[in-house]
Amino acid sequence: MEHVDTIVVGAGVAGLTAARLLTKAGRRVVVLEARDRVGGRVWTDRADGVATDLGASWIHGIADSPVAAAAEAFGMRMTEFTVGGYQPDSRPIASYGPDGARLTDAEAAAFADDIHAVDATLLEVVAASAPDASYRDVTETAIARHDWDDERAQRVREYLEHRTEEQYGAWIEHLAAHGLDDDSIAGDEVVFPDGYDALPIALAQGLDIRLEHVVSRVDWGAGATVTTARGGFTADEVVITVPVGVLQSGEFVIAPALPEPVAGALGRLRMNAFEKVFLRFPAVFWDADVYAIRQQGPEGRRWHSWYDLTAVHGEPTLLTFAAGPAAIETRTWTPDQVAASVLEQLRRLFGDAVPEPTRIHLTAWQDDPFARGSYAYMTVGSTTADHDDLATPVGGVLHLAGEATWTDDPATVAAALLSGHRAAENITGRSIPIEELWSSRFS
Ligand SMILES: Cc1cc2nc3c(=O)[nH]c(=O)nc-3n(C[C@H](O)[C@H](O)[C@H](O)COP(=O)(O)OP(=O)(O)OC[C@H]3O[C@@H](n4cnc5c(N)ncnc54)[C@H](O)[C@@H]3O)c2cc1C
Known part of the structure; x- marks a missing residue:
């Protein structure tokens, strides 16, 4: 059985960060990765010659972001695209009312003001909420502070449902009241026209990564033994970066079982339902100067937001999300069925101007x-x-890392990166400047 100092399970951004920093610190590290590629939930498709990010695409705020610093150091081109946080305004957004008619600028501004008014009180309401309150509970309390008629309150309620779906892929009643607390955005948001996967690919350079090694078991005590279908490995310590859903499945056994507080925390987190739907068209039929198109009202139940990726991809492309209930509902649909449903909505807004898409890509x-x-x-x-x-x-x-293990802006690439950095610091017992991650050489 091969013995190393540290085994890292998972070659996503968290695992690669930990492995890179530990290798630089002089440890013998092996990364065991189930897939035939690195990057995990950062995954760029180039099947039709265009870089399409099927997993993460945004840096949600580049100010003081280690991901932005790493991307810059690795020479990754970035394009500003500041609507990834489901902002109600700040960039041009074409909003359509429940009747399918575009809101005037004044109507759109009044609506955005209502959202800001709720958000202004939300943190305080959340802070005062009961431990078992849902995000629905706190948003209802915040809405009730305003003397709005039913229609006006319903538009805001809907927006908050959709924001929850897009930010967390969860229905608003299933998300904890504090579930969006740390969802802050500092500075512009950016995406990567050449693909986000350049980040994990750069982080992986020079590391000992064993692809197609599915880990089924980690036994720990004085050191650890890690079992894969291709044989076992032993190490002094293991960094486990597999997603929460894998940890909760019976397919990944940790023995003895994880103790508290780890086990309890793991039981309270859940993987979401969130899929991307890319529709490429022969020509742009929407207003070319908007970042996003939004649909209010009951018609927006499944599809309410479309993002114009034309400037990013160089081809007329809209991205929408099947998020939360819509992702669960459409999980068994074919890409053509999903596209037909999305197109029905678009045609409600744009009529016969909507052509058949030339390419549909649906994630799973x-x-x-x-x-x-x-x-x-x-x-x-x-x-x-x-x-x-x-x-x-x-x-x-055992050191768990990964997006779900980081409190500030969890569910992001930044969280994954910072959690990998923390694991490396915990193992080496010393503070490691984050810049070591992207400085060019192994020392
Ligand atoms: C559709 C989508 C959109 C997103 N949008 C954004 C965004 O715009 N901005 C943003 O910042 N974040 C976004 N995210 C989240 C972001 O991608 C993740 O938070 C981040 O990539 C997670 O990194 P990680 O290293 O924690 O996990 P992962 O990337 O999942 O890495 C874990 C690795 O473990 C491997 N693994 C799993 N099981 C085993 C096993 N049994 N044995 C061995 N290896 C195993 C996996 O294959 C994977 O490579 C998005 C994610 C998705 C899916």
């Missing part, structure tokens, strides 16, 4: 055995501390 993260969803959300009853608790070192041997 819910059915991916090594992801089991797109990212984790806080179920009702969980606390923000659950994220950090998940990363509590176990027995000096």
Whole structure:
């Protein structure tokens, strides 16, 4: 059985970050990765010659972002695209009312003001909420503070439902009141016209990564033994970065079982339902100067937001999300069925101007055995501390890392990266400047 200092399970951004920093610190590290590629939930498709990010695409705010710093150091081109946080305004957005008519600028501004008015009180309402309150509960309290008629309140309620779906891939009643607390955006948001996968590919350079090594079991005590279908490995410590859904499945056994507080925290997080739908068209039929198109009212139940990726892809492309209930409902639909449903909505807004798409791409993260969803959300009853608790070192041997283990902006690439950095610091017992991750050489 091969013995190394540290085994890292998973070659996503968290695992690659930990492995890179530990290797630079002089440790012998092996990364065991189930897939035939690195990157995990950062995955760029280039099947038709265009870089399409099927997993993460945004840096949600480049100010002080280690992901932005790494991307810059690795020479990745970035394009500003500041609507990834489901903002109600700040960039041009074409909003359509429940009747399918475009809102005037004044109507759109008044609507955005209502959202800002609710958001202004929300943190305070959330802070005062009961431990078992849902995001629905707190948003209802915040809406009720305003003397709005039913129609006006319903538009805001709907927006908050859709924001929850797009940010967390969860229905608003299933997300904890604190579930969006840490969803802050500092500075512009950007996407990567050449693909986000350049980040994990750069992080992987020079590492000992064993692809197509599916880990089924980690036994720990004085050191650890990791079992894969291709044989076992032993190490002094193991960094486990598989998604929460994999940890919760019977397919990944940790023995002895994880102790508290790790086990409790793990039980309160859940993988979401969130899929991307890319529609490429022969020509642009929407207003070319908008970042996004939004649909209000009951017609927006499944499809309410479309993002114009034309400037990013160089081809007329709209991205929409099957998020939360819509992702669960459409999980068994074919890409053509999903496209037909999306097009029905678009034709309600744009009529016969909507041509048949030339390409449809639908993701299937819910059915991916090594992801089991797109990212984790806080179920009702969980606390923000659950994220950090998940990363509590176990027995000096096990170190959990990954997006779900980081409290500030979990569910992001930044969270994954920072959690990998923390695991490396915990293992080496010293503070490591984050810049070591992208400085060019192994020392
Ligand atoms: C559709 C979608 C959109 C997103 N949008 C954004 C966005 O715009 N911005 C943003 O910042 N974040 C976004 N995210 C979230 C972001 O992609 C993740 O938070 C981040 O990539 C997670 O990194 P990680 O290293 O924690 O996990 P992963 O990337 O999942 O890495 C874990 C690795 O473990 C491997 N693995 C799993 N099981 C096993 C096993 N049994 N044995 C061995 N290896 C195993 C996996 O294959 C994977 O490579 C999005 C995610 C998705 C899916």
